[in-house]
Amino acid sequence: LTLGGKAKFMIANVLAATLAAYLQGFKTEDISLSLQTFIPSAAQTPGRMNIFEFKKFKVLIDFAHNPSGYKGVEEYLSSVEATKKIGIIAGVGDRRDEDIRECATIAARMFDHIIIRQEKYLRGRTEEEIIGLIMEGIAASGKTITHEIISKETEAIKHAINSAQEGTFITALSDVVTNAIDIVQEYLDKENEDGNV
Known part of the structure; x- marks a missing residue:
């Protein structure tokens, strides 16, 4: 556990x-x-530190969606050896501006590359507004970090997996856990069937 x-x-x-x-x-x-x-797993504890081990890289799915949750994941990732750490993050519309910014700042500290996605839980905000707050948070970290915007979570996860290199550690901080788990499991099953992703 x-x-x-x-x-x-x-x-x-x-x-x-x-x-x-x-x-x-x-x-x-x-x-x-x-x-x-x-044993923690996608079956018993969906969205709670679910790690999927591919032959060349790993994927972590966690339901972290506030600064406290992000800090917990950050602390864990500080002990993880990886050639590159990729994070898939989103903002939740009914959070305070400063919480959305702080999550992005923490993400910038723990990842080498960030994929910003935004398709659910706008909760009264526009996608552009939430992404703007995320970009402010990344800038506030003072760290130079690459990023890209892929609005749909399914596409963001597929893109991260398809571009993963040897030793990459992908972390999807997801508010749509079932979709994320299903996609990653599908890729893992395919790798196990035919030896490649």
Whole structure:
């Protein structure tokens, strides 16, 4: 669950769940067994640190959509070895301007290249307005980073996978988890069937 202790926010989650179970009267042996046998996956925990391992690169899908979630992913990615880290991000329209900007600033710190996409959850804003706030956040990072805009999430994920090189680590911070998981799983199944993406 903690990805070998690398996902510190997951350690906090496990500790809280363990304490709650203990206070409810569960035996420590049962708690331990539950923690050891609950394997995070797209099936059991969709959108929660789902990692897909391809032959030459990896894809992480996480439902992070606020600064706190982005910081958790950033902390995890700081321990990940990769030749290039690509992030697929979007802004959610009903967040405060500063939250959208802060998410983009954090994204600029943790990725080498950002794909901005925006097709869902505009919630009263225009796509252009949200992308503008994201661009301001990227600029505020002070880091020179490449970026591109691909509005549709499905196309953004396909583009990232098709352009991935040896050692790339792609992270999709997605608000449409099922679509993202389905697309990545389809590519992984195809690789397993015929040996290439």
